[in-house]
Structures are given as C-alpha cells and as structure tokens.
Amino acid sequence: MIVAMQESASEEQIQDVIAELMRLGFEVHRSTGVQHTVLGAVGARVDFDIREIEVLAGVGHVHRISVPYKLVGRTFRPEGTKIGFRNGLIIGGTAVVVMAGPCSVESRQQLFGSAEVVAKAGARVLRGGAFKPRSSPYAFQGMGEDGLKLMCEAGEKYGLLVISEVMEISQIELMDPYVDIYQVGARNMQNFNLLRELGKARKPVLLKRGISATIEEWLLSAEYIVSGGNYDVILCERGMRTFETYTRNTMDISAIPVCKSLSHLPVAGDPSHGTGRRDKVAPMARAAVAAGADSIIVEVHCTPDKALSDGAQSLYPHQFAELMDQLRMIAPAVGRAIA
Amino acid sequence: MIVAMQESASEEQIQDVIAELMRLGFEVHRSTGVQHTVLGAVGARVDFDIREIEVLAGVGHVHRISVPYKLVGRTFRPEGTKIGFRNGLIIGGTAVVVMAGPCSVESRQQLFGSAEVVAKAGARVLRGGAFKPRSSPYAFQGMGEDGLKLMCEAGEKYGLLVISEVMEISQIELMDPYVDIYQVGARNMQNFNLLRELGKARKPVLLKRGISATIEEWLLSAEYIVSGGNYDVILCERGMRTFETYTRNTMDISAIPVCKSLSHLPVAGDPSHGTGRRDKVAPMARAAVAAGADSIIVEVHCTPDKALSDGAQSLYPHQFAELMDQLRMIAPAVGRAIA
C-alpha cells in the first residue's frame, strides 16, 4: 500500500499515520520529497479496507499495490486453466465450446426438441433453468428437480453435458446427480455464502458477472470459490447496466480479453442476456468469439414464440445453426476451432 | 400496452401482431394514422414481458401503459403509509426518525457504548449487523444470534427499537424475538425468495435499493413483500453505482422525492453507505432530510478507529450529536420535526 500525504500535511500528521500503519501490522517505508511525503506500507492483509487510512488527517491518496486476488490471477497459473469433462471435452483449451438450450425447462417435449436442435448444430453443453425465481410472484417458477432429471436424460440422449443454475446452498446437493456445471447467476455473484459452498463442490462453476460488478469484484468472487478448493471456475460476461436503454444490458466484450490477461480462468460470453434481443444475439456471439472467448452460452428454443420465459431473446433453431456456421469461420482467425 | 408499428410495416405484419396479442389474451384496439399504425392492447398481465412483442416483425416500439406495481403505488393509498411501533414511534408520519448504531455488533462494550451515545443524541432506533458475510473469506463474519441478543438488551436499556439485517430465509424466525425491523441489504433487493418470506412476516421491513437498481425495480421488489400481506415496508436509498469513483457510491437524493410521489411507502436515506466516507455523511444526511426523507439510518461507533468493519464511514459520537442538532434545524423547513 502506498500512502501519499497531502502537500500541506504536518509532520505530526505524518507521524500519526505511520503509527496507525504500524499498529495495523504494516512495515512502513518513508520517502520525503520536495512536495509530498510518500509512505510505503508492506504486509497488508488482502482484505484490508484502505479507507481506514484515507480518512486520517493529512492523507491525500491511498493506493493498493497488490491486487486483492491471488489464486485466480494469471501469475498463479500462467499457462491457463483447462477444465476437462468426463466425455473428453475441455473448456479453456484450443477449442471454443458452445453451450445452448432453452431459458427454462418447461416440458419433456420442449426440452428434448431444443436439445436435439442444439446438438445437431454442434453445441456440446445443454443449458436450461430448473429454478426460476422471477421478479413477479405470478410468473412461471420453474420445474425444479423434475426439470433437472429431464436435463440429465436429454443430455444422455443427445451427447451433451448439462449446465443449470444453482440459486441456494440447499440446491447444490440436489443438483449434483444431474449437472456437469453449476451456473451462478448475475444476482448471486456476491452471494458469498453460496460461493463458499461451491468452493467445496467437485464440479466446475460458471460464474456470471453481476450487472454492476467491476472486473475486479468479479475476480474476487471467483477467488472465493477457488480459495475453497474448487479451481474449475469459468467466468461469464453477460452484460452491464449502463445509461443505454435500447439493449437490456450493454455486453462488455472487452471484458473477455481483459479477463484473459488478468486471470488464468476460462472466459465465456452470454450474448442472450447480454443483449436481451434475439436479433442482436448472433452479432454479439460472433464478437465474443472474435475477441477470444473460450465458450459461449446461448438461449435456443425449439419454438421461441411459446417459451414461458425470455422467449424474446431465444434463437430459432435455424438461426442457431446459421450462427454455428459463422462461428466455425471466425474461430480460425484467433487460432481456434469450435469444439 | 401500446404497440407502435414501424412506418414500413406491411398489413400482413400488422395482422400477425394483432393475432399474437389476441392469442396472449389481450383485447386489441387499432388506430391507423397517416404514418403509423398504433395498436392498443388492454388486459396485460402485470408480469408480461413486452419484449415478446418488440421482436415481432414490423414492430417499432412497445410501451407499457400501466406501471408494473399496484399495491405500493401512491394511488393505492394516497394518504401515505404510517408504520406504528410498540413504543408509539411512527415512521412515515410528521416526525423524521433517526436510526443509528455501529455497522456490526462486535462486543457488549462496543454495542452498549454506541447505543448510549446514539440514544443520548436523539436516535430512536438502534442499528447493528449480526450477520456479516464479507467479500473476503478471512474477514470478521459477525456475532450471529449472540449479537442479536445484545442488540435487544441494549435497545431495552436505552429505549431504542432495533433494526438488523436479514440475509437468508432461515434467519427470519431466528431474528424474530430480537428485532423490530428487518433490514434487507442492497445485494438482496432482488432475492425474491427472501422477499416472499418477509411478506409473511409480521414486522416492518426496511428495503435498501440495489446499487444498480432502477426506482421501478426497487418498487417491484417492495411489491413482492407487500403482495405477501406485509404492508409495512420502508424504502431506503443507499447509493448507486456510477462512473464517479471518488465516493464509494453516488447517493441518489432525488430518489427520495421521486419515491414519495410514486409510492405511499415511507422513504429513508442511508448516507453512510451512500458515500462510504465519514466526512461526507453529515452533509448527505442533512440533504436527505431537506429533500423529504421520513427517516435516516447512520453508522455511529463509540470508537470508529477500532471498528471491525466499515470504521471509515462511521461517525464519532460528537459528530453524530452535532448532526442531530443540524437536523433539528432543517426539519421545520419541510414542515417536520425530528422524532
């Protein structure tokens, strides 16, 4: 931590800050310049709140030197994390993995219809929500465990792995027999109790970025899972809240290359939630792959007009097939292929 | 719902949209103008996703006519909600109620010291967190039920009601014997399962605005609680995430008069989280009262330098006393007094 004193700071104020830093367990180096005195404080706890120092009299600015995450930083594993699955699929390797399926599991017919469509077009992972707490108390709330069973069965039949969203600690164990990847939604990105439990799980976690989370906060949430012992975390960009209202969210494509630099974890993009509009999903899926995403996760419904949730952002089967063809052309430009 | 077709929309597209609206249960009125055809659709379910119509061919814009909340709207109870407590205190009446206390309950000495200070200066409700899931797994995690017991005891001793944050459904029952008001934090504003259970609780709920929640989303979350039968909800502004980084958040003072117009619920302001800096708490507390807040909730610690969490935004006892004096001068300008 670097503490830059104000130009007008008195010697007494400087001494008080030094004393406080030492009381907090830091080793302090002082450097007195013409205009400023700058204090270097070594030995900070990762969770130290720098505002404790900022509010002391005479302090100008305080800067953390070390990043607040360790285990998910690129330095920790420079070669990058590759997550392997039972069927040989790898996320974080050369091939880009496409996950697709409906927003919610609604019925056997709907799920199997959608699974067949996405498998045929080249997806490798089936997505679908079983628990759907909605902003309205009257909306469809999901099929629960029955939905998970259908997911598992459809995955088997069409050779797809299964990803589904976990929303509460109690669901982790319940979901375990059915899913290959736990998905953590944007609203739960800072549900630290849930993250802690997922740190003990033995299955990969796809961690969506909160709509108003900075990249640093997102990596800190990933650190929470990894520090519990589960290193298989996939980061997933799905749109930020900005002043622009034409799209539901603003998908931050640049977060993909940024996370690839800062962290060794694989990075995915979700153009369905990232835009909220079917007609913008394909352009943003292509952009994500062109920007270096390791995976994309897309909502596809066999009959979007009849979807019980988020039909407006679900691709039609033929749109998804066309998108897959485009992605197969783009991937080689970044030295990759579609898995 | 109003559906404005594009200027270029064909008659066939218009007919398709009408058919879809009718299939969804709407009654449709058509108005054909020189440039546009506009469709009025009556009978929408409150949770209808307008994007379902927006993505249809030929559609220009879709506007919801009715607000998506009903029970919390000002129309529903034009005279405003007054929440009464066992000791006669009223929130939402003429008097402005000040809630104060430490961020977390840390020890008997710290809590009682802080309670004494705030009671003496004129606060009527004691705040303090018992559960503190923190962004770092190594930080202080709160005293749990022991903390609640201390809160209850300190409240008794100093004549203060008690408010504390509830984070999980399982805590509702646990907290019931100890608290007068349940606080829902910004991160849980859209934890709909928790909101639904609080709708069944028989105690008031202070609902903080999420840092990236629009006012409409916030009112929808309040609607969730109220629709469960619990009408005693207090809205609490505590800062939005914006591009400005000097303050931790940007406290949206204008949300106070806006909510007072849109809703009958009492509105509070939290200048401690709204700014994150001790030296900005008093100005923003004054601003909140001047703008019409029914209540403010402020972090005060008997010895902020030794606080285990958020010490940097906690007021010193003498600062709080001075603030109370200022608030007593400001309240009459808006026709009120401090409770």
Added chain:
Amino acid sequence: MIVAMQESASEEQIQDVIAELMRLGFEVHRSTGVQHTVLGAVGARVDFDIREIEVLAGVGHVHRISVPYKLVGRTFRPEGTKIGFRNGLIIGGTAVVVMAGPCSVESRQQLFGSAEVVAKAGARVLRGGAFKPRSSPYAFQGMGEDGLKLMCEAGEKYGLLVISEVMEISQIELMDPYVDIYQVGARNMQNFNLLRELGKARKPVLLKRGISATIEEWLLSAEYIVSGGNYDVILCERGMRTFETYTRNTMDISAIPVCKSLSHLPVAGDPSHGTGRRDKVAPMARAAVAAGADSIIVEVHCTPDKALSDGAQSLYPHQFAELMDQLRMIAPAVGRAIA
C-alpha cells in the same frame, strides 16, 4: 404521443390535458378503460418536449410514438447508404474499409512512416489529427494546417484517402482541400453549430458517439447533419463511460448491429479509443467486424513509444499487419471482405 393518465386522475384533469394538447396543435383521441384513460395525440413536432405534458396534473406516463429522427431512420432508405469516393472506394457496401494512422501528425517522417506501414498492410484511409486541444494546456497541440498538408501528400503517395478531425466551424473551409472525410470527435457530438455547418459541406462526415450519448441522441446528431443536405454520414462507436475503470471506456459493440437496424447509415468502430489500451485493440477490432461494422478506424504509429499523444493505444506496425490478416479471415463469416 400517448398520454396515459393516472388511475386516480379526475375528469377535470383529463379535460385540462386534452385542452393543452389541442392548444399545442395535436389532434387528440381519447380511450377510456377500466383503470386508465389513455390519450393519443397525433401531429407532434419532432422536437416536442414530452416533459411539457408529463408535469401536468393527473398525468401518469407519456410516450413518444414516433422516433425523433426521420432522415437517418432505416425506413427512409431501406437499402442502406453507400458512400462512394473519388478512387472508387465505397463505405457501406460489401467490403469493410479499414482506416488507420497515428493519433496526431507529428512530423513528415512520422506520418510518412506510419502511412507506408498502414497502406502496405491494407488500410485504405489514412487517419491523423492536425488539431489537438488537450486537457492540459502544456501538452502538444497539433501541427495545424501544416499537418493537413502532410496528410494530403502522404495520402497521395501511398494511395490512401484522408480523414482528420474538425473541431471548429472555422476549420471546415481550411481543411477542405486536404481531407476526404471530416471526423467529428466524441466531445463535439452535440456541438450543433458545427453539425449544422457540416450539413452544408460536400464531403462525408464520420460522427463519433459521445461517451455518454444514447444511441438515440447520436442518431439525432446525425439527423442534424443530414437535414442540412449532407447525407454522407458514417456513425462511429468509440466507447461509453461506465462504472468499469479497467478500460478507459467500455466499447459498446452491440451499438453496431443496433445502428444497422435503426439507420441506413454506415457504422464504424474505433477500438483504439474504445479501449485505450494497445493490447485490447486487436480483440475489439475483430469483434467490431464480426458484429457487422462497415469500417474500423485504428491508431497505428511507426514507433508508438515515441508518439506525442496516445502512444499507449497505438498499434505497432507488426501488430496492425497481423490484425489485418485476422480481419480478412473474419469478414467472410459475415458475407464480406476487407476492402
């Protein structure tokens, strides 16, 4: 315009709103429902400020039905605008046009060195700033007309068209002999006096999006130019201001397909200002083309380490050449080629 009255609106309030609308020249249609009265007002001037109605007593919501721009709307020219140049180059056609060059013209050697590099790699337009008003009064302020002469000469020599930024009305005429495209920077997007004069110019204008401008405001600014008679406007996304601070701005890649839907104008992307970091320029340039951009504009410097401005976001020559190879692979995925 649709005016939805509040549920509680009195008949007198409704009559007052109707009278006001008629006074303003609207034709009014009334529709009285069970809950709401809704008024349709036809004949609005494009610049009508809907807040005039919003603040009337009893009014709930007011929605504009027609978009506030006409000439730049897709409906006006469904086939899209193609901008042709003296050397046969077309922007807005099948081929994607790459513009590249240094941030500022600094010297003959620097400019010609950079121009050679970008021409060789396949750029078709040379970019470079001659006027550089900087946030610090002590920084390099640009070469002015001498810089423009160098641009023109270098363009001739390497077969490149020339684009440069215009900042004041007085520069329009001065620049005319030297440039093929006028660039309007983000800070001038709402400099309406400048836009009006450019509406009279007989050369294309590349209009950058302001860092906090909505897409609608951006299109309105384009409308300003087009309404003056100059239809050759290129929209250019260059990053929004958001809460994320890791990148200088958040480049809104989704604005590219959105503008292609809403407007007939060509759309470009500027990944250099969009990210502010050299190492993120190539991923975002690829993303822009994958999302459907008609053009990209990239900062390239023969020796970025010695650049007098924005060297940190300028590509090295070999990086630009590599990027061009990647773009040539991506373009066919969207049915295009690099010009």
Added chain:
Amino acid sequence: MIVAMQESASEEQIQDVIAELMRLGFEVHRSTGVQHTVLGAVGARVDFDIREIEVLAGVGHVHRISVPYKLVGRTFRPEGTKIGFRNGLIIGGTAVVVMAGPCSVESRQQLFGSAEVVAKAGARVLRGGAFKPRSSPYAFQGMGEDGLKLMCEAGEKYGLLVISEVMEISQIELMDPYVDIYQVGARNMQNFNLLRELGKARKPVLLKRGISATIEEWLLSAEYIVSGGNYDVILCERGMRTFETYTRNTMDISAIPVCKSLSHLPVAGDPSHGTGRRDKVAPMARAAVAAGADSIIVEVHCTPDKALSDGAQSLYPHQFAELMDQLRMIAPAVGRAIA
C-alpha cells in the same frame, strides 16, 4: 508516480521500465519486496499519460501520486475563494447566493416579469440564456445580443447581477458589456479552447459539470481557466448521466461537499437541470443548500406553461417564493444565511 511491477516480472523487464522512466525525465527509486518490485518515479509533468508506462511488459499497476490539478486544489488557498461583485455581493462567503430566472430570454415582457418575481423573492443574480443551440434544428435558437441587452436592463431595474451562457469564443467579447458572470454549460466543460479564452477574461465563470465528467476532470477544466489568470471560477453540479431514467439526470449532491474538500472554489447546485422536473426542483435545491452549496441556480418563469424552452423544469413564481422561505430556514443549520 508509483509503478508496481507484476509478481512475475523479470529483472530485464524491470530494467527496461527504469530505463524508459529515466528517458522520460523521471528520477527513479527502486524498492524490491518479497512479492513485488515497486518503482517510485519523481518529477512527472502534470500532463504525463500514465498509460505510457502501464502498457510496458511486466508492469502491474501505475498510480499517480500527485493530483493533476494544482491551482484549484484546496491546498493552494486553504481559506477558500471569495468572489466579490460590484454591488458588494460575495459568492463563496457566509451567505448563500440564489441565482434565478428563465431558461431563455424570450421577450421583454417575459424577462422583466420573471426578473421582478425572482428579485422580490430574494434572488440576487438573474439567469437567462441568449444563445440556445438546440438538439433540433427547428427549435427556438435564442434572441442573441438583443436578449443580453434585455438581461442587462432588467438586472439594473431589479437590482440583480446577470449570468448568461457563453458558447463560443466569439461571444466572450460580445457578452462582456452585459453580464457579470459567464456560464459554461455542461457540453462545453471540455471545450478547452473556450476555457483558455475565459482564463483571460476579467469576470467570474460558472463552470457546469459535464453529464459524464468525473470530479477530477471537472477540476482539471477549472484548472484550465485558472491557469490563464482568472481565479474566479464557480463550480456548478447539474446532474450526471446514470442508468436511472426517471429523472433526466441524477444530481450528485455529494459532489458539493467533495468539491468543497478538494478545492477552494465556491460550489453551486443547479436543481433544474439536475432533475429536469419542476416537482423535484425544490427538494433538490433544499438538499444542495443543506449539503453546503455556496449558491444555487434555479429556473423560474413568470408563466412556465408558455416557456419556449424547458418550461417543464421551470418553477412557478409562487413555488420559487416558497422555496426561498424554506432555504432561509435551512441555511442556519450549516452556519449560513441566504444572501
């Protein structure tokens, strides 16, 4: 400047960074820790772009130690700036100065009517726009110099100073005989050429914050004026662009106390543009004064329903009089009075 190298940085990378810093004229201090090497670089030019260092290989973070503004910093003039006028009025002193008047000068009758109203209620400065470049080319564009003459005359008659917006360099001289304060609008906050010329003016400048400007950028713009020799700058908060759309902008009340800490310049608040809605102007004006503003500037129109611009945010005469009474009650709470 502090350069924190990455944990994985090689000795060669460290040496390269040191060499580059020295080439740029810095004196470099090296501190090698267990995890990091940290370089302290002394002697930076105020306008140095730290990204030049950030993009070097092996660099982790770069922090500026000194603030980029000097002359407007609180340290430079700890007692605060008081701006005195010909009639003895002081802005930045104990008394809070209220500026009021219509958005635009529309006619003699309208201006004199409004001036009388605001003078009677206690305003000391008359506001009104003479130049009104509008987002639509068809809207009212202002009365120009004739409007300024009316302002001057009305100011004389009712004992008010005069403030009006300057939009182009050419207007500075034109306005000089008529106005007491130049107003720089939000869109021109970074029009550095204009700011530079105002630095040579001998009259105070009220500098509005851009809707997406950080506080630091705003202070840098003030520095531009002050560095030209004109120390009489008033900062004016008028609303930021955020994700919330209910209000036109989000007025950042906290910017008032923040600027009072960081700078010695007086700080004003503009609740009319800050909210865009008449019914929210009074609450936000009260909040601004309660938070410590030295001045507020409010739109008041003798007949708002007939205003040619921004009528929806203009107060009625009786609303303004009532607001003044409220402000007179609030000011003493912060140790002040209304001028």
